[in-house]
Structures are given as structure tokens and as C-alpha cells.
Amino acid sequence: MGKWRKRLCMSVFLGALIAAALIYRDQHKKIVLEFGMFTGSNWDVASANSFKIIDKAVKCFEESHPNVKIHYYSGIAKEDYSEWCARKLLEGKMPDVFMVLDSDFDKFTSLGVMKDLDVLMAGDHAFHKEDFFSTALNTGRRDGRQYALPYETVPTLMFVNKSLLAKESIQMPKEDWTWEDMYEICRKVTKDTDKDGLLDQFGTYNYSWRDAFYTSGGKLYDERQDQLSFTDSRVLDAIKYIKRLNDLNQGQSVTQEDFNEGGVAFMPLTFAEYRTYKTYPYRIKKYTRFQWDCITFPAGREGENISKVDALLMGINSKTKHERLAWEFLKQLTYTEEMQMDVFLYSQGVPALKSVASSKEGANIIQEDMDEGEQVISSTLLCNVIENGIIEPRLLQYQQVMNLADGEVSKILQENKNVDSSMKIFQRMISKYLQQQK
Amino acid sequence: MEAKKINSRIGLLQVVILALNVISVMGISIFIYRTIEKIRRVYAAREFLNGIQAIVWYPYAKIWLCALLLLLLTLSMIIRDRLFPNNNKVILTSLVADFFLCFMIIILLNFNYNGILLLVFSNVIMYVKNGKSRYILAAVAIGSFILADYELLSISYRLYSIQDYISYYSASVQQYLLSIYNILVSLNVIVFVVYCVNIINEQQGNLDEIHGLNEKLQEVNEQLQKYSQMAEKMAETRERNRLAREIHDTLGHTLTGIAAGIDACLTMIGTSPEQTKKQLELISKVTRDGIKDIRRSVSELRPDALERFSLEYAINKMVTDINAVSETRIYFDCRVQNLKFDEDEENAIYRVVQEGITNAMRHGHAKEIWITMKRENQDILIQIKDNGIGCKEMKNGFGTKHMKERIKMLSGVVTFDGSDGFIVNARIPIRRGETYD
Known part of the structure; x- marks a missing residue:
């Protein structure tokens, strides 16, 4: 027995020694922090500078944390990024900090891949979540928890063909214009100019019932009951409004071709597209035959001049071994003014930090790129649109139901069906579907 | 032989359960890893994510972790079964360790396979023989088995x-995989049940053996009793034969001599009274010799103890002998100094005391017996008192009858009182100084 005890003691001692040696070695080894990102723009616009920002952030971070090395894979296209993440995830090698696509956010949070940031945020006194646009911040929330921080935001704006309006001697709409104002302009614009019996000038292109609904003041998704109500009067109003606009076209459908030719007055456009195609070098690529600008969306009777806001999110892997460093790096990317200013400089979106988005410096950067004499969206307007904008729930179910709704609405428009009764039937189907999904 | 066979079968079943669990656990973890690799190879990862509820973190490391835990589990079994099969502390510690190891494996496999708990239960059943703790363990086992259910x-x-992960494959492969999975799970349960049945059999076997031995013992006991009765009878017969022989040899011989001598005296008495007197003296001597002979042959019937020791010592020896062999306590209080009487008196006293003790124990079921002996004038008083059940009505049993006869032969009296326990009072007059010589 004594012999056994001696042997046991010896082996425990040896084990402790090895463990100590391993810990010592680990502590003196350089920590590698993995970062997952995709190349190119999140907003599907051409972008040449996607690495510039990250490289700068990595350099800054490595300088301030000499023991840390940040590693990232370059050259993953946005369309491959989701698969790349999933592969890494299955392999158990998910990066410590990573960009999250809209389509992945819901799945990743439900799988527990994303770290709950609430504790980190509460424990960091230098961090104030109020500094972010609340809409942008909310895109990273789910079930009352913050899982990701916004890196840059992009609101949707209304593209206005200034040349067309000028030709028809219509005044450029004001920022607080309404549905009726827009309908009036569309009615005036829609005509057959070359007298070939077919309309060749149209009011809107791609303006959907969703865009109209956002400005109607209604709310579709009830988070508490997990239900969507399509029979709400404001949903019906929005669809009816779209139907009225559609009726102006006398059954003719508007194409991208018509728009590119300069024959359409209005089209929803993301801020990223606005920045890309309004500035050199891409300015010469698109929309070159006419003068154009962007304004807010027209408001419904009870609504405001707002629109959909998107954000590019970044999160932390819930299984990261370097929680503190990952948080520091995430903050470096999303929460430092210098980095956020780079969003203005090198990217196409709007910084997620309010102070940077509304800064004079930021406005100057945008102005610099523009042609002289071009009017630039004022930063106050931009901030307003973002702060009050609509964020769509990222729930997979929500997306599926909205796609079904899109189909239903286009059917109503094409087949000239009654809006109220069609939507009532549709609501019954959706309620049943959502009930089953619970 | 039978028990040994069952034991080796139980050992074999245990190894089978272990092997099945190793196959299941390693199979599941390797299957998951292989499936993930396959999914990654065909770039179907994102689509696969849509269909699952949770991620298997670090699938490759998990294989090794499972293997390590299984190895520890096997080691713990070897240490318990082979190295310290009789050390209760080691057994308990290793069983608890087994339980924790199993739960770690179950958690690693996310409760997809809880059959490994059966392995622990099989060990627990084997070692925990104590009734109460066995029920507690059974409750814990069933509880954990239910709680560890995936659904x-x-x-x-x-x-x-x-x-x-199974549903990632095509339908035909799915069926194949599902049936393998289900077969492994069911096989594990079946082997476990067989194992339990064997354990029950083994314990039933033990009980049967004990019953059998008991019966044999009973038989032997009865036989022994018969033998002892027979031996008693034989001794009696032998004694009777000896007595007959003695009487024939000594008394017959002497009496014949006396008769012949007296006949001679009768013829001589008229003619020669002097010669007759001589002849009568001779007859007297022969008679005395005859008495001596009879005394000798009687003395051969005396109890062994009395033959060798004094009466007091003999009674004391009897008392200590009985105290030693039975639960009854006997207290012997002798207030007579120099307890030395004639042999027949000693015999009678010894037998009365013996008989009294036997009666008190056999009929009275007494726990304590007090024997007092004292002297009153020329009489000796013997009292045998017990705290047994006594008897309300006196029956002329064998014991009391003998006692009465013996004491009557010495012209003494004996009284019995069965109202409170049982009291025997005997009064025997002693023939002091009266000898045959």
C-alpha cells in the first residue's frame, strides 16, 4: 500500500510539473486572435478598399497589444462567406471575432454561436451603448440580449430623377413630403412621350408595399405574441396605395431599362449605392444620362418620412478563449472614432457611432467626393433617417412570411384582386403557419 | 461449481456491456465527425446549419475526449475487479468515479446516448449487496436514466x-444508420437485462444452497439423536448383563457357598458344635466377602465424577458443565462441611440434584436455578429452586418418581412445590458412623 501511495504522489507531482510548464509556455506564446471577414461591400456595391480599414485596425490593435497577433483570411467573397462561417463552425474553428451576415444572425444566435455581449458591455465603463444609433444597435439584438455590435449602417433613400422632374417642371419634393405628393408627381410624370401608344415615362420603380408600409406608422411584427397582422388598416392602406400607383401604369410593367434610360422618377436606393454611384470612379458607370439625387421616403397619413435601415454586424464567438481581447478588438472596430471615420473614408455606409456620423469631418469627406455644385444630403437628415429608421426582424420565419406576403401582393396587383378580402385569407393562412412553427 | 460458472458468465456479460458501450460511444462521436467532414467537403455547411438545433463544438477533440473517458472507465473497472476486489473503500470510490465519468460522456454526446448509464448500474448491482443502499442507488439510477433523456x-x-446528422444522408443510408443505432441501443438494454437475470439467479442459487445445507443438518441431527438413544439402550442392556453376571458370579457363588456351609452345619450341629461354630465363622466370612463383592460391583455403577472426586466437587463440576453449555444459570450453595457420605447416599444426592436440574430445565424452562445444601441435626436438607414456569398440578412424572424412590430408599422424604417456579425439598437422614465393616 505504501508503495502505491508513493507512486501516486510521484505521478501527481510530475503531472503538476508538466501542467505548470505548459501554462508557462502558453503565457509566453503570442496569442493569435482570429478574425472572420468577407471581401467587398455588404451592400452589393463595388468596393476597392475593404482591406484598408481592417488592416489599419489590426495594425493599431497589435501596436497597443504587443502580445497579440490578429489573423484573418483574405479573399472570401460575400456570397461565400456564409458557407465559410458554417464550415468553420462545424470544424470547431470559428473565428474569435467575425462579421455576421443578416441571413446568418438569427441562426447563429439560436445555435449559441454568438457571445452574449450584455455582460461585457456592463463590465466596461469606457463603453456606452447610447453612442450607437439605437436602430443600428437593435439590429444586433435578439430576445432582449445584445449579440453583436453594428460596424456600419446603411439607410434606404429615395432616388429622384432631377432631370425628369425639371423636364416636367415639377419642384423637387421637400424632406417631409407625403404619399399624396408622390402620387401627384407620379400621375403627372406617367405619360407616352413618343406617342407610340405605350407609356415611356413612369412614376416609380421597385417601390414596394413594404416601403410604403414603413412610412404608414404601423407595426407588422408583434414580438410578444410572435404574430404578424396583415389585416391591420395601415398594412391595407399601404397595399392600396401601391395598387393606386400601379394602376397609373395601365398594366405596363416598369423595367430597370426604363429606369436607366431616365424614364422613371423615383426608385428606392441604399445609401451605399448613392455614395458609390454619385462619386468618382463609379459615377461614370451608372445613371449617367440624367441628374439625380436622393431624398427621404414620402410619409403616409399617420407615419413619418422613414425607411429601412441595415447594419453590418460584428460579434464574438461564444467559445472564444480570449474573451477580453476579442471584446477589445470588437471595440477597436466598432467603437473607436478613428475607425468609424474610416467607414466614411473607405466604405460606403454610415458609421454606427452617432458622433462620427454627424461630425463635420464626415460631412466634408462625403462632400469632397461629390461633383461641385451637387447637393449633399445633410448629416442631420441622414442621422434622423437612421435613428428613426425601421429594422426588420432577422427571424427566419419572419423573412419567410414576408416573402409569401410579397408574392401575395404582387398577385393582387397583377390580378387586380380585392385587397381587403385577399389579405384576410392570407392572414388566416399565416396565422396557422406561425402557430405550427411554435 | 455452478456458482463459479454463473460468476464467469456475469464477468463475460460485463465485458460485453463494456464493449457495446465503447462501440456505441466511439461510433457516435466518430460518425458525427465523419459526417461533418463530409458536409464540409461538399460545401453544404450553411444549408446543414438550417436543419440543426445545436452545434457539435470541436468534433475531432470530442472523439479523443470520449476515448480518454472510456479508457478511464475501463481502468476503474479493472482496478475494482482485479486489483482490489475486496476493498470496500476502493469499490465505493471507483463506483462514484464511474458515475461521474459516465455523465461526462453523456454530456459530451449531448444526451444522445444514455445507454452507458447501464454499464454503471450493472457494476452497482454487482457490488452493492446491502438492502437499503441498494434501493437508494436504484432510485438514483432510474432517476438519472429518465433525466438523461434527450427528448x-x-x-x-x-x-x-x-x-x-443521420438525416443528412440519403434515405436508404438513413435507414441503414438508424437501424445500426437502434440495434446498438437495444442490444445494450438486452444484455443488461440478461446480466440482471444472471445476478438474480446467482443470488437465488446462494439461497438454495443455504436451504439445502440446513435440511442436511436437520437430517444428521435426527440421526445423531437416534444413535444416542440406541447407545443408551445398548449401555443399559450391557449394564443389565453385567449385573446379571455379577449377581450370578458373586452373589450366586456366595449364596451357594453359604447354603452348602449351612447344610454342613445342620449335619454337624448335633455331633460337633465346636466344628459347627468354626463352620459358621467361615460362612460369616464368606458372607462378608460376598457383601464386599456386591459393593464392588455396585461401585462400578457409580457416576464417573463421583467415582473419582468428592460429592461437592462432582456437583460443582456438573453445575459448571451445565453453565458452560446452556443459557441457564445455576448457583450451588453448599453449607455442609466435609461433604462425605456413604457411596449410596452420595449417589442418591448426586442423582437427585441431577434430576432436579434436568426437570427445571426441561419442564420448567428455568433461566436460573438455586441449589442449597445444609445440615439439620442428623439430616441433610437439599433444596432445588428455579424461576421457571413451575406447574399447577403435580403429575407423577418419571423424574419425580425416581427422586421419590431414591430418597425413600435412604428413608428420607421429598416434597415438591410448583406454585412459584418449582421447588424440590429433600430431607435425608445420614447414617453417621454406621458402616458395613
Whole structure:
């Protein structure tokens, strides 16, 4: 027995020694922090500078944390990024900090891949979540928890063909214009100019019932009951409004071709597209035959001049071994003014930090790129649109139901069906579907 | 022989259960890893994610972790069964360790396979023989088996399901995989049940053996009693024969001599009275010799103890002998100094005391017996008192009858009182100084 005890003691001692040696070695080894990102723009616009920002952030971070090395894979296209993440995830090698696509956010949070940031945020006194646009911040929330921080935001704006309006001697709409104002302009614009019996000038292109609904003041998704109500009067109003606009076209459908030719007055456009195609070098690529600008969306009777806001999110892997460093790096990317200013400089979106988005410096950067004499969206307007904008729930179910709704609405428009009764039937189907999904 | 066979079968079944569990656990973890690799190879990862509820983190490391835990489990079994099969502390510690190891494996596999608990239960059943702790352990076992169920836990926790990984494959492969999985799970349960049946059999076997031995013992006991009765009878017969022989040899011989001598005297008495007197003296001598002979042959019937020791010592020896062999306590109080009487008196006293003790024990079921002996004038008083059940009505049993006869032969009296326990009072007059010589 004594012999056994001696042997046991010896082996425990040896084990402790090895463990100590391993810990010592680990502590003196350089920590590698993995970062997952995709190349190119999140907003599907051409972008040449996607690495510039990250490289700068990595350099800054490595300088301030000499023991840390940040590693990232370059050259993953946005369309491959989701698969790349999933592969890494299955392999158990998910990066410590990573960009999250809209389509992945819901799945990743439900799988527990994303770290709950609430504790980190509460424990960091230098961090104030109020500094972010609340809409942008909310895109990273789910079930009352913050899982990701916004890196840059992009609101949707209304593209206005200034040349067309000028030709028809219509005044450029004001920022607080309404549905009726827009309908009036569309009615005036829609005509057959070359007298070939077919309309060749149209009011809107791609303006959907969703865009109209956002400005109607209604709310579709009830988070508490997990239900969507399509029979709400404001949903019906929005669809009816779209139907009225559609009726102006006398059954003719508007194409991208018509728009590119300069024959359409209005089209929803993301801020990223606005920045890309309004500035050199891409300015010469698109929309070159006419003068154009962007304004807010027209408001419904009870609504405001707002629109959909998107954000590019970044999160932390819930299984990261370097929680503190990952948080520091995430903050470096999303929460430092210098980095956020780079969003203005090198990217196409709007910084997620309010102070940077509304800064004079930021406005100057945008102005610099523009042609002289071009009017630039004022930063106050931009901030307003973002702060009050609509964020769509990222729930997979929500997306599926909205796609079904899109189909239903286009059917109503094409087949000239009654809006109220069609939507009532549709609501019954959706309620049943959502009930089953619970 | 039978028990040995069952034991080796139980050992074999245990190894089979272990092997099945090793196959299942390693199979599941390797299957998950292989499936993930396959999914990654064909770039179907994102689509696969849509169909699952939870991620298997670090699938490759998990294989090694499972293997390590299984190795520890096997080691613990070897240490318990082979190295310290009789050390209770080691057994208990290793069983608890087994339980924790199993739960770690179950958690690693996200409750997709809880059959490994059966392995622990099989060990527990084998070692825990104590009734109460066995029930507690059974409750713990059943409770944990139910609690460790995937369907139940997946409601409230994020757990991955092996089904999701199986359903990645085409329908035909799915059927194949599912049946393998189900066969392994069922086989494990079946082997466990067989194992339990064997354990029950083994314990039933032990009980049967004990019953059999008991019966044999009973038989032998009865035989012994018969033998002892027979031996008693034989001794009696032998004694009777000896007595007959003695009487024939000594008394017959002497009496014949006396008769012949007296006949001679009768013829001589007229003619020669002097010669007759001589002849009568001779007859007297022969008679005395005859008495001596009879005394000798009687003395051969005396109890062994009395033959060798004094009466007091003999009674004391009897008392200590009985105290030693039975639960009855006997207290002997002798207030007579120099307890030395004639042999027949000693015999009678010894027998009366012996008989009294036997009666008190046999009929009275007494726990304590007090024997007092004292002297009153020329009489000796013997009292045998017990705290047994006594008897309300005196029956002329064998014991009391003998006692009465013996004491009557010495012209003494004996009284019995069965109202409170049982009291025997005997009064025997002693023939002091009266000898045959």
C-alpha cells in the first residue's frame, strides 16, 4: 500500500510539473486572435478598399497589444462567406471575432454561436451603448440580449430623377413630403412621350408595399405574441396605395431599362449605392444620362418620412478563449472614432457611432467626393433617417412570411384582386403557419 | 461449481456491456465527425446549419475526449475487479468515479446516448449487496436514466441531435444508420437485462444452497439423536448383563457357598458344635466377602465424577458443565462441611440434584436455578429452586418418581412445590458412623 501511495504522489507531482510548464509556455506564446471577414461591400456595391480599414485596425490593435497577433483570411467573397462561417463552425474553428451576415444572425444566435455581449458591455465603463444609433444597435439584438455590435449602417433613400422632374417642371419634393405628393408627381410624370401608344415615362420603380408600409406608422411584427397582422388598416392602406400607383401604369410593367434610360422618377436606393454611384470612379458607370439625387421616403397619413435601415454586424464567438481581447478588438472596430471615420473614408455606409456620423469631418469627406455644385444630403437628415429608421426582424420565419406576403401582393396587383378580402385569407393562412412553427 | 460458472458468465456479460458501450460511444462521436467532414467537403455547411438545433463544438477533440473517458472507465473497472476486489473503500470510490465519468460522456454526446448509464448500474448491482443502499442507488439510477433523456432535455436546453446528422444522408443510408443505432441501443438494454437475470439467479442459487445445507443438518441431527438413544439402550442392556453376571458370579457363588456351609452345619450341629461354630465363622466370612463383592460391583455403577472426586466437587463440576453449555444459570450453595457420605447416599444426592436440574430445565424452562445444601441435626436438607414456569398440578412424572424412590430408599422424604417456579425439598437422614465393616 505504501508503495502505491508513493507512486501516486510521484505521478501527481510530475503531472503538476508538466501542467505548470505548459501554462508557462502558453503565457509566453503570442496569442493569435482570429478574425472572420468577407471581401467587398455588404451592400452589393463595388468596393476597392475593404482591406484598408481592417488592416489599419489590426495594425493599431497589435501596436497597443504587443502580445497579440490578429489573423484573418483574405479573399472570401460575400456570397461565400456564409458557407465559410458554417464550415468553420462545424470544424470547431470559428473565428474569435467575425462579421455576421443578416441571413446568418438569427441562426447563429439560436445555435449559441454568438457571445452574449450584455455582460461585457456592463463590465466596461469606457463603453456606452447610447453612442450607437439605437436602430443600428437593435439590429444586433435578439430576445432582449445584445449579440453583436453594428460596424456600419446603411439607410434606404429615395432616388429622384432631377432631370425628369425639371423636364416636367415639377419642384423637387421637400424632406417631409407625403404619399399624396408622390402620387401627384407620379400621375403627372406617367405619360407616352413618343406617342407610340405605350407609356415611356413612369412614376416609380421597385417601390414596394413594404416601403410604403414603413412610412404608414404601423407595426407588422408583434414580438410578444410572435404574430404578424396583415389585416391591420395601415398594412391595407399601404397595399392600396401601391395598387393606386400601379394602376397609373395601365398594366405596363416598369423595367430597370426604363429606369436607366431616365424614364422613371423615383426608385428606392441604399445609401451605399448613392455614395458609390454619385462619386468618382463609379459615377461614370451608372445613371449617367440624367441628374439625380436622393431624398427621404414620402410619409403616409399617420407615419413619418422613414425607411429601412441595415447594419453590418460584428460579434464574438461564444467559445472564444480570449474573451477580453476579442471584446477589445470588437471595440477597436466598432467603437473607436478613428475607425468609424474610416467607414466614411473607405466604405460606403454610415458609421454606427452617432458622433462620427454627424461630425463635420464626415460631412466634408462625403462632400469632397461629390461633383461641385451637387447637393449633399445633410448629416442631420441622414442621422434622423437612421435613428428613426425601421429594422426588420432577422427571424427566419419572419423573412419567410414576408416573402409569401410579397408574392401575395404582387398577385393582387397583377390580378387586380380585392385587397381587403385577399389579405384576410392570407392572414388566416399565416396565422396557422406561425402557430405550427411554435 | 455452478456458482463459479454463473460468476464467469456475469464477468463475460460485463465485458460485453463494456464493449457495446465503447462501440456505441466511439461510433457516435466518430460518425458525427465523419459526417461533418463530409458536409464540409461538399460545401453544404450553411444549408446543414438550417436543419440543426445545436452545434457539435470541436468534433475531432470530442472523439479523443470520449476515448480518454472510456479508457478511464475501463481502468476503474479493472482496478475494482482485479486489483482490489475486496476493498470496500476502493469499490465505493471507483463506483462514484464511474458515475461521474459516465455523465461526462453523456454530456459530451449531448444526451444522445444514455445507454452507458447501464454499464454503471450493472457494476452497482454487482457490488452493492446491502438492502437499503441498494434501493437508494436504484432510485438514483432510474432517476438519472429518465433525466438523461434527450427528448426531455432538448426542450429546455440547446442540444444537438444525432438524428439531424443521420438525416443528412440519403434515405436508404438513413435507414441503414438508424437501424445500426437502434440495434446498438437495444442490444445494450438486452444484455443488461440478461446480466440482471444472471445476478438474480446467482443470488437465488446462494439461497438454495443455504436451504439445502440446513435440511442436511436437520437430517444428521435426527440421526445423531437416534444413535444416542440406541447407545443408551445398548449401555443399559450391557449394564443389565453385567449385573446379571455379577449377581450370578458373586452373589450366586456366595449364596451357594453359604447354603452348602449351612447344610454342613445342620449335619454337624448335633455331633460337633465346636466344628459347627468354626463352620459358621467361615460362612460369616464368606458372607462378608460376598457383601464386599456386591459393593464392588455396585461401585462400578457409580457416576464417573463421583467415582473419582468428592460429592461437592462432582456437583460443582456438573453445575459448571451445565453453565458452560446452556443459557441457564445455576448457583450451588453448599453449607455442609466435609461433604462425605456413604457411596449410596452420595449417589442418591448426586442423582437427585441431577434430576432436579434436568426437570427445571426441561419442564420448567428455568433461566436460573438455586441449589442449597445444609445440615439439620442428623439430616441433610437439599433444596432445588428455579424461576421457571413451575406447574399447577403435580403429575407423577418419571423424574419425580425416581427422586421419590431414591430418597425413600435412604428413608428420607421429598416434597415438591410448583406454585412459584418449582421447588424440590429433600430431607435425608445420614447414617453417621454406621458402616458395613
